[in-house]
Amino acid sequence: MKLATYKDGSRDGQLVVVSRDLTTAHYATGIASKLQQVLDDWNFLAPQLQDLSDTLNNGKARHAFPFDPAQCMAPLPRAYQWADGSAYINHVELVRKARESDVPGSFYSDPLMYQGGSDDFIGPCDDVVCPSEDYGIDFEAEVAVITGDVPMCSTPAQALEGIRLVMLANDVSLRNLIPNELAKGFGFFQSKPATAFSPVAVTLDELGEAWDKGRVNLTMQSTWNGRKVGMCDAGPEMTFHFGQLIAHICKTRNVRAGSIVGSGTVSNKGIEVKGKTEWPKGYSCIAEKRAIETIQDGKPSTAFMKYGDTIRIEMKGLDGGPLFGAIEQKIVEFVAAE
Amino acid sequence: MKLATYKDGSRDGQLVVVSRDLTTAHYATGIASKLQQVLDDWNFLAPQLQDLSDTLNNGKARHAFPFDPAQCMAPLPRAYQWADGSAYINHVELVRKARESDVPGSFYSDPLMYQGGSDDFIGPCDDVVCPSEDYGIDFEAEVAVITGDVPMCSTPAQALEGIRLVMLANDVSLRNLIPNELAKGFGFFQSKPATAFSPVAVTLDELGEAWDKGRVNLTMQSTWNGRKVGMCDAGPEMTFHFGQLIAHICKTRNVRAGSIVGSGTVSNKGIEVKGKTEWPKGYSCIAEKRAIETIQDGKPSTAFMKYGDTIRIEMKGLDGGPLFGAIEQKIVEFVAAE
Numbered sequence: 001m002k003l004a005t006y007k008d009g010s011r012d013g014q015l016v017v018v019s020r021d022l023t024t025a026h027y028a029t030g031i032a033s034k035l036q037q038v039l040d041d042w043n044f045l046a047p048q049l050q051d052l053s054d055t056l057n058n059g060k061a062r063h064a065f066p067f068d069p070a071q072c073m074a075p076l077p078r079a080y081q082w083a084d085g086s087a088y089i090n091h092v093e094l095v096r097k098a099r100e101s102d103v104p105g106s107f108y109s110d111p112l113m114y115q116g117g118s119d120d121f122i123g124p125c126d127d128v129v130c131p132s133e134d135y136g137i138d139f140e141a142e143v144a145v146i147t148g149d150v151p152m153c154s155t156p157a158q159a160l161e162g163i164r165l166v167m168l169a170n171d172v173s174l175r176n177l178i179p180n181e182l183a184k185g186f187g188f189f190q191s192k193p194a195t196a197f198s199p200v201a202v203t204l205d206e207l208g209e210a211w212d213k214g215r216v217n218l219t220m221q222s223t224w225n226g227r228k229v230g231m232c233d234a235g236p237e238m239t240f241h242f243g244q245l246i247a248h249i250c251k252t253r254n255v256r257a258g259s260i261v262g263s264g265t266v267s268n269k270g271i272e273v274k275g276k277t278e279w280p281k282g283y284s285c286i287a288e289k290r291a292i293e294t295i296q297d298g299k300p301s302t303a304f305m306k307y308g309d310t311i312r313i314e315m316k317g318l319d320g321g322p323l324f325g326a327i328e329q330k331i332v333e334f335v336a337a338e
Numbered sequence: 339m340k341l342a343t344y345k346d347g348s349r350d351g352q353l354v355v356v357s358r359d360l361t362t363a364h365y366a367t368g369i370a371s372k373l374q375q376v377l378d379d380w381n382f383l384a385p386q387l388q389d390l391s392d393t394l395n396n397g398k399a400r401h402a403f404p405f406d407p408a409q410c411m412a413p414l415p416r417a418y419q420w421a422d423g424s425a426y427i428n429h430v431e432l433v434r435k436a437r438e439s440d441v442p443g444s445f446y447s448d449p450l451m452y453q454g455g456s457d458d459f460i461g462p463c464d465d466v467v468c469p470s471e472d473y474g475i476d477f478e479a480e481v482a483v484i485t486g487d488v489p490m491c492s493t494p495a496q497a498l499e500g501i502r503l504v505m506l507a508n509d510v511s512l513r514n515l516i517p518n519e520l521a522k523g524f525g526f527f528q529s530k531p532a533t534a535f536s537p538v539a540v541t542l543d544e545l546g547e548a549w550d551k552g553r554v555n556l557t558m559q560s561t562w563n564g565r566k567v568g569m570c571d572a573g574p575e576m577t578f579h580f581g582q583l584i585a586h587i588c589k590t591r592n593v594r595a596g597s598i599v600g601s602g603t604v605s606n607k608g609i610e611v612k613g614k615t616e617w618p619k620g621y622s623c624i625a626e627k628r629a630i631e632t633i634q635d636g637k638p639s640t641a642f643m644k645y646g647d648t649i650r651i652e653m654k655g656l657d658g659g660p661l662f663g664a665i666e667q668k669i670v671e672f673v674a675a676e
Contacts, residue, residue, distance in 0.1 A: 187524050248527070251469070253455060
């Protein structure tokens with residue numbers, strides 16, 4: 001089934017079930033009004049939502065209405081955890097190579113993850129609001145999962161069983177704030193503004209064969225100002241699968257229902273063409289493009305995003321049909337409220 | 339007023355109003371069942387809770403019952419944000435001096451903060467559960483505030499206006515996991531297990547004159563295995579007040595209602611006694627004691643906590659009476675569920 005949260009002026013919105021083709025939706029009223037409720041009591045509530053989903057997909061839901069992604073908040077408009085990985089080591093390799101530093105050997109066995117802010121997510125079509133273009137505004141196209149309860153010390157295999165839903169994320173990053181912030185040693189803070197998520201979050205069965213033991217074997221499409229800049233394979237080159245990422249978190253604590261775990265920027269290795277390395281699949285964040293340019297030409301030539309820029313992030317299903325819906329955002333300047 | 343959350347088997351417990359002297363409590367049923375609800379709609383609900391609090395303090399609440407801190411969850415059993423500062427620069431200076439590294443000049447104007455996990459807090463009398471003593475188990479006695487909505491780009495003065503409640507925190511840290519984790523550059527993760535909070539969270543008026551523009555001028559008492567090891571002044575040496583910490587977070591994003599912001603380990607400068615530096619006020623975490631030992635003797639002599647150890651963290655009011663109640667925890671070994 002596919003779930004979304006419609007804006008209704010409240011902090012947590014209204015849970016809706018969305019049809020497989022993303023054309024129609026139905027309020028989940030009577031079952032649950034908020035997605036967090038469903039995650040808190042999954043075994044009881046999910047089957048009821050599944051029934052509604054089946055009815056909707058059969059065209060028999062009485063109060064179905066046309067689905068509009070612009071009415072969506074993030075599927076979980078606020079969450080108790082947003083833990084983001086950097087699971088595509090190729091991305092780390094490129095960024096480090098551009099600044100002539102090596103990737104520590106431990107990075108290939110010990111996932112790189114950061115704790116993100118989860119109190120103020122934004123919807124798939126909400127503006128990215130930023131106080132300054134000088135901060136180096138970048139998108140990051142990621143896959144993310146929402147978990148149930150995963151107890152402390154769970155193995156990667158056990159953690160995989162705790163995955164409830166999959167969606168896409170735009171983990172907006174302010175690149176020019178990152179070096180100073182990471183130099184302080186305590187991780188990201190100001191360099192990570194509000195994260196946006198796809199219109200719908202889907203259960204694993206909606207992915208079919210594309211769900212491959214904690215990886216999603218589909219193409220992450222990123223379109224910047226109308227130009228397709230990324231067609232990256234999200235599956236095979238994901239160094240750590242989602243079960244491994246979740247197990248990393250629960251080494252010393254419980255992961256509770258409604259935790260969101262991100263993959264980090266989807267990234268593919270370059271290929272050798274006539275003795276030169278090329279990246280025909282493009283990129284899922286501008287920082288990676290700039291790293292490639294630095295490796296190739298000694299310096300980056302692609303600028304970060306400006307006010308008015310647009311970004312579209314999408315992933316089609318195995319059948320070529322819509323899966324999560326598209327994140328479609330515009331970058332706008334912050335204006336203080338009166 | 340003073341608010342607590344009673345265990346009832348649910349994830350968010352039941353909101354109770356607690357008398358000023360912490361002897362009696364009353365369910366807030368009919369006003370709000372969860373603290374997050376109150377924070378989401380403070381201006382409407384807080385006055386109603388204040389009325390109940392007044393009635394309770396006058397001994398006239400009909401269904402009052404004896405207050406038992408052991409029945410408490412964290413005041414917010416799970417939160418949408420836990421942002422912890424390291425606002426007592428003296429602590430940073432000591433730890434860095436012990437490893438012979440300097441404190442960067444920027445640390446005196448730019449607060450050090452990390453994003454913590456907020457999905458799985460524990461109550462004031464809940465065990466600290468850890469998979470291994472080898473992780474270097476430490477307590478950290480901190481002051482923490484819970485905010486309302488604080489918009490992006492708020493000034494420190496504006497951010498101060500967004501503070502709703504104050505409480506204490508035990509930001510348990512696994513010291514031996516920290517060096518490797520921080521070396522990866524993305525901040526804390528496995529080194530920060532579940533955080534515990536005091537039995538009650540209080541409004542600013544309960545602090546009276548002790549609330550000094552974002553600082554709490556009271557003594558943080560830490561008692562380890564029955565021995566008082568810390569009587570640290572929490573006020574004057576807090577380099578960054580809570581308004582500054584919150585403004586740091588909202589430079590690039592909104593801080594939403596129910597965000598918890600911590601002070602970091604309360605720490606006081608040493609004093610010169612006969613040409614030697616001494617720390618008569620003790621310490622609010624073992625790492626600081628070990629740093630002092632390293633500075634004085636070349637190596638630490640105090641070991642971290644063992645299974646069975648206890649820690650009590652408390653802060654009395656200006657009148658010497660109870661304020662937040664005490665955090666009283668035991669360290670226990672993690673045992674996997676059957």
